[in-house]
Amino acid sequence: MPTILTTTEALAAFCEKAAGVPYVTVDTEFLRERTYFAQLCLVQMALPGTDEDDAVLIDPLANGLSLDPLYELFRNPSVVKVFHAARQDLEIFHVEGGVVPAPLFDTQVAAMVCGFGDQVGYETLVRKIAKAPLDKSSRFTDWSRRPLSEAQQDYALADVTHLRQIYEYLSRELAKSGRTHWMEEELGQLTDASSYVVEPEEAWQRLKLRNSSPKLLAIARELAAFRERMAQERNIPRSRILKDDALMELVSTKPRTLADLAKSRLLLREARKGTVAEGLVEAVNRGLETPQSDWPRLPKGRDRSALNPALADLLRVLLKAKAEESGVAAKLIASSSDLDDIASGERDGLWARGWRREVFGEDALRLLDGRIALAAEGERVRTVPVGD
Structure with a gap:
């Protein structure tokens, strides 16, 4: 059976x-x-x-049990912290301990850089690199219940034991191909607290707004x-305060x-009274009283009026090649x-920087x-210089 650490001293x-x-x-299980x-x-x-x-x-x-020894290890610059699809794990550690593990290696990002496809899953990498099966039957179990079953323990441990072989393989592949700096570029946003x-x-x-009127956007804001603050304070999903359609x-x-609020068709019962109802009315009034100079605006989309369809088609061929x-x-x-x-004349973007510019x-x-x-x-497409 796996070793389960339950004391700060053991950790x-x-x-x-x-x-x-x-x-x-490293991996986590959470609810x-x-x-x-x-x-x-x-x-x-x-x-x-x-x-x-x-x-x-x-x-x-x-x-x-205190996780402080773990957070100290996460801050240790001489130890690489290896995750697969790290974003949610990193968010948890940032919220819980105020730390973003570094230096970091994300095998999902590395696998994409190494040609395993877009958003490749852990199970795929275990099968292709570690040549092992992976039992995912415990994935959606209740991880807060104790004691953990033997199946849960085996599942959880497999998420980090196979990861060792995957990390070592992908590290070698990045080094051989000279793409280690590509990986470092991709990890920049992940390690940004x-x-x-x-x-x-x-x-x-984050709302899917149907109306771009700045006056209405002030109310939406x-x-x-209000919903976000209330959800954070009560530690409940934002939809429990107010669903998007009701907003x-x-x-x-x-x-x-x-x-006026009581006439709403879509409000949850809990939002029709008490502090939530009062907060919603106050938020609407704040939005209506927002001076025009402070009205929010949706970002303008790219000007596509000059888009050259033939050039766009050529760019798709070039990208595929x-x-x-x-x-x-x-x-x-x-x-x-x-x-x-690009086909509209744009000359800057993520595609024009770093390793993407090279490729x-x-x-x-x-x-x-x-x-x-x-x-x-x-079957290949190649580029041909055009003379002056």
């Missing part, structure tokens, strides 16, 4: 041992269906090697900010009193929207300027 001893190795693999913030239920970790003590389960729900901070005043930007209804009907040549998923290099931007951006700009053409050569 500190393991982390002290981990501080002397080049990398650790989020009934809360705003994820409830951390389990942390799995493994060290390089195959010894029985090299992989452990850490129980953050154990009485008296600000990306895990949700500002209530910015919450309106206030309602969304849109309030933006349209603009209830200025509790009597470059993706096949480099062994990187086309979607990771540039989106369909990016190609339309695709330079030739895209040359095609835009008429300095290269595309030629079919058997």
Whole structure:
């Protein structure tokens, strides 16, 4: 059976041992269906090697256990922290401990850079690299219940033991191909702590707004900010405060009193009384009283009036050829929207920076300027310089 760490002393001893190795693999199990913030239920970790003590389960729900030794390890610059699809795990650790593990290696990102396709899953990498089956039957079990079943423990441990072989393989592939710096570019946003901070005043930007009127957007901004703050304070899903369709209804009907609010068709019963109802009415009034100079506006879309459809088609051919040549998923290099931007004369974007510029951006700009053409050569497409 796996070793389960339930005391701070045991965790500190393991982390002290981990501080002397080049990398650790990490994963978590959590619940989020009934809360705003994820409830951390389990942390799995493994060290390089195959010894029985090299992989452990850490129980953050154990009485008296502090995760401070783990957070200290996460700050250790000499130990690489290896995750697969790390974003949700990193958000949890940032909220729980105020730390973003670094240096970081995300095997999902590395796999995309190494040509395994777009958003490749862990199970696929285990099958292709570790050559092992993976039992996912415990994936959606209740991780907050104790004791953990043997099946849950085996499932959780597999998420970090196979990850060692995957990490070592992908690290070698990145080094051989000279793409380690590509990986570092991709990890920049993941390790940016600000990306895990949700500002209530910015919450309106996630709404699928049907009306772009700045006056109505001011109401939407206030309602969304109130909902976000209330959800954070009560640690419940924002939809438990106010669903999106009900929020849109309030933006349209603009209830200025509790009597007006009571006429809403879509409000949950809990939102028709008490502090929630009062907060919603106050938010609507704040939105209506927002001076015109402070009205929010939706970002303007790209000007596509100059879009050259023939050039857009050529860019799609070029992208496909470059993706096949480099062994990187086309979607990771540039989106369909990016190609339309380029065909409209746009000369900057993520596609035009860093490794993407090396792989695709330079030739895209040359095609835009008429300095290269595309030629079919058997099943391949190659670029051909165009003379002055």
